[in-house]
Amino acid sequence: MRCRTSSGFRSLLGVGIAISSVVTVAGGQTAPPAPRAAAQSRPTPRANQLPRTADGKPDFNGFWQALNTAAWDIQDHSSSLVSFLGVPPGRGVVEGNEIPYTPAALEQKKANFAKRATDDPGFAKCLLPGVPRATYMPYPFEIIQDPTMIGIRYAFARAVRTIDLAGRSRDWLKGWPDFWMGDSRGKWEGDTLVVDVRKLDERSWFDHAGNFHSDALHVVERYTFIDRDHIQYEATIDDPNVFTRPWKMRMPLYRIIDRNFELLEWDCRFDQDSDKYKDAIPK
Amino acid sequence: MRKTFLLIAAAGLFLSAAAPLLAHHAFSAEFDQAKPIKLTGEITKLEWTNPHAWLLIDVKGPDGKVVPWRLEMGAPNALLRSGWSREDIKPGLTVTVSGFLARAGGSIGNAFQVRLPDGRDLFAASSVKGAK
Amino acid sequence: MRKHVVLGAAIAAVTSAWLTLPLHAERQRPAAAAAAPAAPNAIMKRLPDGTPDIRGTWARVGGGLNEANPPDSELKAFGVLSEPQGFGQGPVAAGPGGEVAEARVPKYMPRPRPPQGIIDPADRLLPYTQEGRARRLDYAKNMCCPAKSLAYLELSTRCAPPQPWAGGGVHVMQRPGQVALLFEANHHTRVFYTDGRPHPNPNLRFFGGHSTGHWEGNVLVVDTTNLDGRAYFGVGNTFPPFSRELHLSERFTVLSDKLMTFVLTYADPKTFTRPVTSAGFFYPVNDDEELAPELSCHEGSYAMQNIFGF
Numbered sequence: 001m002r003c004r005t006s007s008g009f010r011s012l013l014g015v016g017i018a019i020s021s022v023v024t025v026a027g028g029q030t031a032p033p034a035p036r037a038a039a040q041s042r043p044t045p046r047a048n049q050l051p052r053t054a055d056g057k058p059d060f061n062g063f064w065q066a067l068n069t070a071a072w073d074i075q076d077h078s079s080s081l082v083s084f085l086g087v088p089p090g091r092g093v094v095e096g097n098e099i100p101y102t103p104a105a106l107e108q109k110k111a112n113f114a115k116r117a118t119d120d121p122g123f124a125k126c127l128l129p130g131v132p133r134a135t136y137m138p139y140p141f142e143i144i145q146d147p148t149m150i151g152i153r154y155a156f157a158r159a160v161r162t163i164d165l166a167g168r169s170r171d172w173l174k175g176w177p178d179f180w181m182g183d184s185r186g187k188w189e190g191d192t193l194v195v196d197v198r199k200l201d202e203r204s205w206f207d208h209a210g211n212f213h214s215d216a217l218h219v220v221e222r223y224t225f226i227d228r229d230h231i232q233y234e235a236t237i238d239d240p241n242v243f244t245r246p247w248k249m250r251m252p253l254y255r256i257i258d259r260n261f262e263l264l265e266w267d268c269r270f271d272q273d274s275d276k277y278k279d280a281i282p283k
Numbered sequence: 284m285r286k287t288f289l290l291i292a293a294a295g296l297f298l299s300a301a302a303p304l305l306a307h308h309a310f311s312a313e314f315d316q317a318k319p320i321k322l323t324g325e326i327t328k329l330e331w332t333n334p335h336a337w338l339l340i341d342v343k344g345p346d347g348k349v350v351p352w353r354l355e356m357g358a359p360n361a362l363l364r365s366g367w368s369r370e371d372i373k374p375g376l377t378v379t380v381s382g383f384l385a386r387a388g389g390s391i392g393n394a395f396q397v398r399l400p401d402g403r404d405l406f407a408a409s410s411v412k413g414a415k
Numbered sequence: 416m417r418k419h420v421v422l423g424a425a426i427a428a429v430t431s432a433w434l435t436l437p438l439h440a441e442r443q444r445p446a447a448a449a450a451a452p453a454a455p456n457a458i459m460k461r462l463p464d465g466t467p468d469i470r471g472t473w474a475r476v477g478g479g480l481n482e483a484n485p486p487d488s489e490l491k492a493f494g495v496l497s498e499p500q501g502f503g504q505g506p507v508a509a510g511p512g513g514e515v516a517e518a519r520v521p522k523y524m525p526r527p528r529p530p531q532g533i534i535d536p537a538d539r540l541l542p543y544t545q546e547g548r549a550r551r552l553d554y555a556k557n558m559c560c561p562a563k564s565l566a567y568l569e570l571s572t573r574c575a576p577p578q579p580w581a582g583g584g585v586h587v588m589q590r591p592g593q594v595a596l597l598f599e600a601n602h603h604t605r606v607f608y609t610d611g612r613p614h615p616n617p618n619l620r621f622f623g624g625h626s627t628g629h630w631e632g633n634v635l636v637v638d639t640t641n642l643d644g645r646a647y648f649g650v651g652n653t654f655p656p657f658s659r660e661l662h663l664s665e666r667f668t669v670l671s672d673k674l675m676t677f678v679l680t681y682a683d684p685k686t687f688t689r690p691v692t693s694a695g696f697f698y699p700v701n702d703d704e705e706l707a708p709e710l711s712c713h714e715g716s717y718a719m720q721n722i723f724g725f
Contacts, residue, residue: 128602
């Protein structure tokens with residue numbers, strides 16, 4: 001029941017997808033040279049396989065999950081035994097594997113790392129994970145997309161964020177507290193969803209390794225289909241209070257294809273408090 | 284007359300969304316109505332966070348020692364809808380806070396009334412200067 | 416007031432355009448086939464498959480269980496719930512300069528107001544079973560002050576998500592197979608699965624339970640099971656802790672893009688001698704209204720430290 005788009009428009013989409021689909025961005029691999037722009041207007045077969053909304057946009061509706069260990073450490077890391085099962089080893093998701101901290105900020109990161117078992121607002125305290133950590137927490141999330149708004153529900157901490165696609169002004173946010181999940185504004189650049197995230201509460205961490213940010217954090221996310229079951233996700237981090245330059249994380253997101261999959265309600269902070277205070281007597 | 288009507292309407296409607304913003308829960312679980320407090324001090328900080336904003340004031344005791352106090356207020360999401368922002372509570376302001384002590388003790392309380400030196404009540408329904 | 420209405424109508428027309436995108440304009444059925452909208456400038460929007468299009472940000476009224484005249488003997492302890500919460504925690508009418516804040520009149524509040532609150536039983540008194548009453552009295556006796564233990568602490572104090580509704584604005588999002596509600600308060604969400612899937616294993620329990628639904632014309636019929644009886648269903652001057660037998664049935668009637676009414680039936684044979692039904696409605700938030708911004712609870716709550724001292 002799709003709206004018909006003009007063949008010219010479709011061919012442009014086909015070219016755009018053909019170009020983006022050959023760029024591989026898994027950590028460590030380099031992108032092959034961009035293909036020559038197609039002269040003809042015929043769409044590639046792949047273009048017709050991508051889910052699209054009725055108005056021709058990539059349709060990201062569904063359940064997704066990152067399959068990496070970035071939630072523990074966004075840089076390359078070996079295993080270590082800290083809390084419960086410990087930290088699984090993994091290749092990092094940071095471009096160049098380097099996080100450009102200022103000298104003072106690097107000291108803070110080290111201090112965070114030393115106390116991560118108790119101080120990590122994510123794994124230790126089950127608080128809202130912030131952006132982009134919410135994307136790579138090792139649990140599923142759901143993208144709900146309509147033309148004016150995207151809602152993302154995350155299994156972890158019942159986190160929710162909304163991405164405005166209607167170009168609403170940010171003016172009304174002056175004076176509001178910072179949001180743990182930030183304020184997100186999205187727009188389409190061809191077949192890439194570009195999300196501009198600001199107003200992030202400074203208290204979230206990027207990972208269990210103590211990588212952190214200030215309230216000046218500005219994140220730009222890019223979501224692009226690789227194929228219908230995989231999204232290339234990229235997050236550019238910019239925080240002049242903490243880093244000497246912007247830097248990027250990149251990873252694929254995998255579609256969950258389990259039949260009748262659902263996010264089940266999970267409030268681990270409530271569970272933690274229920275255990276911590278179960279025998280306590282109120283004052 | 285019109286202003287009074289609007290005042291009542293605002294009080295009744297609270298927000299554009301008529302449902303209360305946060306579940307109204309018994310503050311007596313956290314704060315002790317049998318232990319009222321009244322403090323005068325300089326605002327050092329406003330913790331502008333949900334579910335409750337916290338007013339931090341430095342209170343000088345009779346012995347001259349300064350004790351920092353934390354006082355609970357409403358949710359920013361609610362306060363903001365009535366035109367308040369964190370810019371309106373400036374560190375440096377001296378206020379008199381009436382409230383109740385936290386059950387757990389310490390220098391923590393729930394702010395029932397926050398009054399400026401000129402007699403105006405912060406966040407109060409009454410805007411009349413010098414009101415009791 | 417009249418000025419607001421005229422302005423509201425003008426804004427409503429613009430808002431309709433904003434909420435009704437070319438996406439489905441060509442698929443929209445003629446208004447004649449839809450239920451006659453009650454308000455001026457109200458229309459019936461539809462998705463390509465003909466079901467009502469209720470996407471947008473709404474405000475909700477009603478659906479709760481506040482009794483008309485709760486028996487004093489039982490509820491003396493619940494009286495603490497009516498206490499003022501302290502500064503900035505109740506209705507705030509004065510602005511920063513001490514001036515009276517402009518009343519935020521909801522532009523789309525329906526007039527006359529549809530029914531809200533308990534509609535059945537007609538006397539608006541909750542028909543507790545003996546066991547239900549005993550449970551209620553036990554809570555009333557032990558919840559304050561201080562609470563006897565963690566188990567008697569109100570769940571709202573513990574930042575559990577309220578059920579079934581949370582306060583503030585709510586985004587309604589639809590996609591094939593589900594209707595999702597994204598609430599402001601405590602980032603609570605509800606999903607109604609409309610693809611015919613069954614409820615899960617009854618051993619799975621959640622505060623929000625599990626909801627399935629289907630459309631009957633302009634009415635969304637929702638069935639919710641797998642509930643955790645501890646969940647708090649509104650707080651006011653009653654605090655009915657339910658049993659695990661609780662089952663919710665809802666009917667949302669879409670009257671136009673400006674109004675949805677609903678009835679919500681609470682059925683719990685261990686708590687009530689018969690089902691109790693509460694009514695309410697949804698209307699769109701003001702056009703300049705913030706879109707249900709984040710209201711986190713655990714992240715900034717000191718309640719547990721204040722109550723337990725650690």
